[in-house]
Amino acid sequence: xxVRNSLALKVTLWFLLLAFLSGAFMVVFVRRAVLEALRxxxxxxxxxxxxxxxxxxxxxxxxxxxxxIILHQNLDHQRLFVVSENGRYILHPDxxxxxxxxxQDYPSKVVNEILGNAQGSLDVASFSNAVTYEAVPSRxxxxxxxxxxxxxxxxxxxxxxxxxxxxxxxLFIMAIVGGAATWITIxxxxxxxxxxxxxxxGKLETRVEIEDLDAELEILGMSxxxxxxxxxxxxxxxxxxxxxxxxxxxxxxxxxxxxxTELDAARVVAHVAALTASVFELYHVSIFLHDEADQIxxxxxxxxxxxxxxxxxxxxxxxxxxxxxxxxxxxxxxxVSNDVAQDANYFQNPLLLETRSELAVPMLFQGNLxxxxxxxxxxxxxxxADDIKIMVTLAEQVAIAITNARLFEELQxxxxxxxxxxxxxxxxxxxxxxxxxxxxxxxxxxSQFISSAMLGPVNDxxxxxxxxxxxxxxxxxxxxxxxxxxxxxxxDSLQLFIEEGINLAEELDTVVASxxxxxxxxxxxxxxxIGTNLPPIAGDKRRIRQxxxxxxxxxxxxxxxxxITVSLSQQGHEILFSxxxxxxxxxxxxxxxxFETFRQSExxxxxxxxxxxGLPISKRLAEIxxxxxxxxxxxxxxxxxxxxxxxxLSELAQPTLLEGGSSHEH
Amino acid sequence: MNTEPVFLYxxxxxxxxxxxxxxxxxxxxxxxxxxxxxxxxxxxKMEALSLKPDLIFLDIHMKPDDGFALLTLLRSHxxxxxxxxxxxxxxxxxxxxxxxxxxGFDGALAKPLDIGFCSxxxxxxINGERVWHIG
Numbered sequence: 001x002x003v004r005n006s007l008a009l010k011v012t013l014w015f016l017l018l019a020f021l022s023g024a025f026m027v028v029f030v031r032r033a034v035l036e037a038l039r040x041x042x043x044x045x046x047x048x049x050x051x052x053x054x055x056x057x058x059x060x061x062x063x064x065x066x067x068x069i070i071l072h073q074n075l076d077h078q079r080l081f082v083v084s085e086n087g088r089y090i091l092h093p094d095x096x097x098x099x100x101x102x103x104q105d106y107p108s109k110v111v112n113e114i115l116g117n118a119q120g121s122l123d124v125a126s127f128s129n130a131v132t133y134e135a136v137p138s139r140x141x142x143x144x145x146x147x148x149x150x151x152x153x154x155x156x157x158x159x160x161x162x163x164x165x166x167x168x169x170x171l172f173i174m175a176i177v178g179g180a181a182t183w184i185t186i187x188x189x190x191x192x193x194x195x196x197x198x199x200x201x202g203k204l205e206t207r208v209e210i211e212d213l214d215a216e217l218e219i220l221g222m223s224x225x226x227x228x229x230x231x232x233x234x235x236x237x238x239x240x241x242x243x244x245x246x247x248x249x250x251x252x253x254x255x256x257x258x259x260x261t262e263l264d265a266a267r268v269v270a271h272v273a274a275l276t277a278s279v280f281e282l283y284h285v286s287i288f289l290h291d292e293a294d295q296i297x298x299x300x301x302x303x304x305x306x307x308x309x310x311x312x313x314x315x316x317x318x319x320x321x322x323x324x325x326x327x328x329x330x331x332x333x334x335x336v337s338n339d340v341a342q343d344a345n346y347f348q349n350p351l352l353l354e355t356r357s358e359l360a361v362p363m364l365f366q367g368n369l370x371x372x373x374x375x376x377x378x379x380x381x382x383x384x385a386d387d388i389k390i391m392v393t394l395a396e397q398v399a400i401a402i403t404n405a406r407l408f409e410e411l412q413x414x415x416x417x418x419x420x421x422x423x424x425x426x427x428x429x430x431x432x433x434x435x436x437x438x439x440x441x442x443x444x445x446x447s448q449f450i451s452s453a454m455l456g457p458v459n460d461x462x463x464x465x466x467x468x469x470x471x472x473x474x475x476x477x478x479x480x481x482x483x484x485x486x487x488x489x490x491x492d493s494l495q496l497f498i499e500e501g502i503n504l505a506e507e508l509d510t511v512v513a514s515x516x517x518x519x520x521x522x523x524x525x526x527x528x529x530i531g532t533n534l535p536p537i538a539g540d541k542r543r544i545r546q547x548x549x550x551x552x553x554x555x556x557x558x559x560x561x562x563x564i565t566v567s568l569s570q571q572g573h574e575i576l577f578s579x580x581x582x583x584x585x586x587x588x589x590x591x592x593x594x595f596e597t598f599r600q601s602e603x604x605x606x607x608x609x610x611x612x613x614g615l616p617i618s619k620r621l622a623e624i625x626x627x628x629x630x631x632x633x634x635x636x637x638x639x640x641x642x643x644x645x646x647x648x649l650s651e652l653a654q655p656t657l658l659e660g661g662s663s664h665e666h
Numbered sequence: 667m668n669t670e671p672v673f674l675y676x677x678x679x680x681x682x683x684x685x686x687x688x689x690x691x692x693x694x695x696x697x698x699x700x701x702x703x704x705x706x707x708x709x710x711k712m713e714a715l716s717l718k719p720d721l722i723f724l725d726i727h728m729k730p731d732d733g734f735a736l737l738t739l740l741r742s743h744x745x746x747x748x749x750x751x752x753x754x755x756x757x758x759x760x761x762x763x764x765x766x767x768x769x770g771f772d773g774a775l776a777k778p779l780d781i782g783f784c785s786x787x788x789x790x791x792i793n794g795e796r797v798w799h800i801g
Contacts (some may be wrong), residue, residue: 437777442681
């Protein structure tokens, strides 16, 4: 609590200020009034005394006694004397004064007053003594009583002597008592303040002591305690509910997490049933799967002994049957019965006699009924609205998991089929290649032996036909090779034989030689421009040569006049190989088609040669070695094919390193 | 070559044997060629003929023993372990060629035979170079 703003301190300080103000008022005003009253009283007493004395002097019997009083009075105290009507002392305790004029001791104004009136009193400020007098006309005397200043103000002196100490003592005591009283009054308020503060800090168990409080504060205190009580209940109630919900959601998430990683539908179901029963502490959990064709809900998994017996007995519902499970399947809604004895929809299972609450939740995936999750509890009112929500979510997860698992199973089967099909294809291709190459060995070579006249004379016509036979055989062989290549490329099973130090210029020479052979009947010039100081590159030499040969053969095939230029040059970290022809060109719409397998441009089709595999194979062969293949063409002018190959191995896309040192000669 | 090399070809396909025979004896002019029609009793046949081949061509897909089995027999035989053994095969996929290399063949010739290259192939193989002509 901040002292500066303390209510108690403020009240105390105000109280002290009030006490001082009233003290000061007393000193200034009351004191004067009191003192005046005291003086007046003194004078009045003196006047009484004077009167008594005057009466006594008038009476002959008491005359002597009165005179004695006057004569024998103590000089230090009141001064009584008697004067004659002409103003001379007659009786005075001081004998020497007798017959002396009163005027000698008192001012004329006072003397005239005393002598001029029957009786009275004088309290003249300038003449500090107070005087009372009374005439005794029968004897021509005046009794005068003079109250000396000291005596007249005796009360004042006394009062003044004592009062300041008393006033301040009183003020001090008042302050102490007032402060203490204030403090005591304020204390319960401070207690309340402290309690409020503690509640604010979260100590909801804080209460105030009612017994010590005053009536007004007691009400405040009671209200406060009630409020704190409600706050505490609300808070802890809320906390409990949140904790409960968090726990349920955590459990549901736990179940979900476990099942979504499961890829076997039967195991998903078994997992869910067991986990749900254990984590939510349920009497029984079953999962029914929907058979859409037969409109049947077949038990897939049930927990406990009842579950085993139900499974053994082939437990199932028709979707039109009585019971919460079929009802939930029909309505595709969660069906809850929190007191099965009162529920007409409930259909008792003789194996589950302890069931008091049941919750059947449909397992839906994209609106399709996968099955029903059935939960049973031994307690009445087991399933709250929150529970139902959680179970609906869980059932959705289960539906997804089951669907995923089923899809995965289908996928596995499909994958196995595909793998098998692929295996069959590969085996077929390998054996086809083998089986075709063996007769081609005879066809190609016999025709060559015969046409070379090695076996005897042959005429030109025979030679021409035999050469066509050889060429056809070789063409068939290249088709077989292409089909094998594309099959391997498409199944990603093409293996490269990477070697370093390949001299592309040398390789190009052999390719150009083949090109010349293809052009021997045409008016087409084939020239090569090989850059100087070309670095050797790493790659699959046979495949690189295959690319170059394919592009050069294509150019030779499609160019009927003009020229073909092949070039090799270094471009940064790449070697650029290009083949430029003056052929018919390739229309832009065909730029992509020609790289598709078994497709050719219209020109290619008209030309009636080739498998339509050469370019796709070449492109892929360049790419799997980390290179690129592309073209530029203008219809009617010609085409240039480019191949860029990286110099180093590090840039290979598929560095399938096989032992080098091999030599594939053509 | 000072002396004419001695060749052995084991091949169960008749046409292939004819191609090899025409190639070696008619086209290239060699005379020392022996051919077996199958792989049965391989070593016995060789011993019976007292063959000392310099270059042995083996078909791969044969019965009862395939080319690999014959290679193993040759390599483990005192008299033949120095002979050059070349596979002549129609199975020319990369992985198949890899198997040949691993098995220890001294080279390979693909079917159909590239007769234009065979003279050079024989020379280089006999000189100890391992040549894989599978294009």
